[in-house]
Amino acid sequence: MRIIQISPYSWDAPGGVQVHIGQLSRHLRERGHEVLVLAPGDQPGFRDDARIVGRPYPVHVNGSVARLCFSRRSAQVIAKALDVFGPDVIHVHDPLTPSTSMLGVLLKTAPVVATFHSYFARDHFEGRVYTALAPLLRPVWRRVDRHLAVSAAARDSVCSRMNDDRKVEIVPNGADVDVFANAVPATLPPGRRLLFVGRLEPRKGFPVAVRAFAMLAAEFADLQLLVVGDGAERSVIDSLPAEIRSRVQMLGKVSNEALPTYHRAADVFISPATGSESFGIVLVEAMAAGLPIVASDIAGYREVARQGLEALLVAPSDPTALADGVRRVLRDPGLAAALGTRGQRRSQTFAWDHIVGRLEGVYDSLVVREPRIRRREVERPLTPVADGVRGAASAPEPALWLDESEVR
Numbered sequence: 001m002r003i004i005q006i007s008p009y010s011w012d013a014p015g016g017v018q019v020h021i022g023q024l025s026r027h028l029r030e031r032g033h034e035v036l037v038l039a040p041g042d043q044p045g046f047r048d049d050a051r052i053v054g055r056p057y058p059v060h061v062n063g064s065v066a067r068l069c070f071s072r073r074s075a076q077v078i079a080k081a082l083d084v085f086g087p088d089v090i091h092v093h094d095p096l097t098p099s100t101s102m103l104g105v106l107l108k109t110a111p112v113v114a115t116f117h118s119y120f121a122r123d124h125f126e127g128r129v130y131t132a133l134a135p136l137l138r139p140v141w142r143r144v145d146r147h148l149a150v151s152a153a154a155r156d157s158v159c160s161r162m163n164d165d166r167k168v169e170i171v172p173n174g175a176d177v178d179v180f181a182n183a184v185p186a187t188l189p190p191g192r193r194l195l196f197v198g199r200l201e202p203r204k205g206f207p208v209a210v211r212a213f214a215m216l217a218a219e220f221a222d223l224q225l226l227v228v229g230d231g232a233e234r235s236v237i238d239s240l241p242a243e244i245r246s247r248v249q250m251l252g253k254v255s256n257e258a259l260p261t262y263h264r265a266a267d268v269f270i271s272p273a274t275g276s277e278s279f280g281i282v283l284v285e286a287m288a289a290g291l292p293i294v295a296s297d298i299a300g301y302r303e304v305a306r307q308g309l310e311a312l313l314v315a316p317s318d319p320t321a322l323a324d325g326v327r328r329v330l331r332d333p334g335l336a337a338a339l340g341t342r343g344q345r346r347s348q349t350f351a352w353d354h355i356v357g358r359l360e361g362v363y364d365s366l367v368v369r370e371p372r373i374r375r376r377e378v379e380r381p382l383t384p385v386a387d388g389v390r391g392a393a394s395a396p397e398p399a400l401w402l403d404e405s406e407v408r
Helices: 016-030 070-086 100-106 125-142 152-162 178-179 208-218 232-239 259-267 281-288 318-331 333-349 352-366
Strands: 002-006 032-038 045-046 051-052 056-060 064-068 091-092 114-117 145-148 192-197 225-228 249-254 268-271 291-296 311-314
Touching: 002 070, 002 100, 016 091, 016 249, 016 281, 016 352, 032 070, 064 125, 070 100, 070 145, 070 333, 091 178, 091 352, 100 114, 100 125, 114 152, 114 352, 125 152, 145 352, 152 225, 178 259, 178 281, 178 333, 192 208, 192 259, 192 281, 192 311, 208 225, 208 232, 208 318, 259 281, 268 281, 268 318, 281 291, 281 333, 291 318, 311 318, 311 333, 318 333, 333 352
Parallel strands: 002 032, 002 091, 032 051, 091 114, 114 145, 192 225, 192 268, 225 249, 268 291, 291 311
Antiparallel strands: 045 051, 056 064
16 A cells, blocks of 8 residues: 655654654555555655654754744645545654644544654643643544554553543554664673663653763662663763763664664663653663663553563652662662563564554555546656665655655
């Protein structure tokens, strides 16, 4: 079938939703489907399998910066893509965010599946704004044919605002678990290693990780902190004494191919997010690599790694609690091994084979069986193909694309 995936967030900015869409689209193509990804981006054209539909603008929300795109010109590009590609199903992500996914719902030419990825606590400022604006968003909600959420936290967050008790199916994010399980460890200096993966912004709790590491470094002379990610809070490590600072490796952004090698080289995975996570894909990847986890006890994380089974979940925003959890794991090899073994087993729940199969079932339930006719044919393919491999960035430009001036 022909499927359009729409991201509301910039394809040029790292984020869990973009990774989810990219991996989902790749697995759908491997199963024989035609997939076109639409997303905002800094420059027009194809970018890593996505057709860029307009330039995003930054919005500070929920302890992060979302780069969104909602404009007349991006609507024109999306409408043209829907017209030419003739999708059987349109799969939008976070469509209540004022961006390209919302435009996809408003301009729909086929059944729409929506996945809700976000969690907004009612006592946070953004959560109160979301609640106040909910009546304006309900018409978009009602235009969606099937509602999915990545977790119970995400489901409850949106359903409570939409005042709608219809069934919202939970289909979690998927992960390439075998890649993490079978990776060759990165070559690093000897010692034990804590691994932190995430954007260095308030919601991910990087300052909490740094303060906890400072407490532990005095007790464990061989302990190191590996940091994968970048962001405004990178300078937090400057407050550490020089000797402890020298044991922190700031790896910055790493490729998808390199990331699993650092998991396999680590001894404990830490994720001290402060409370706005609806899911924990970083926990799934760590479990797949067989790592014991010490993470915040927050709604989205509890559904992925369970307390005492695959992880030690500790009070969020509390460096002492995080350090205590890590200390338990470092001092008890039996506990570390048990958490890692159970985590690796549970990670299979989130393997893409299971997740894609469930999504195909959702798509099949909506597809109109009569052949869809494209109103206009294109001279070249809509999905990027080069040297026989889908997704090459150097693919030829399809005829549907508006010129550069039309997406500004």
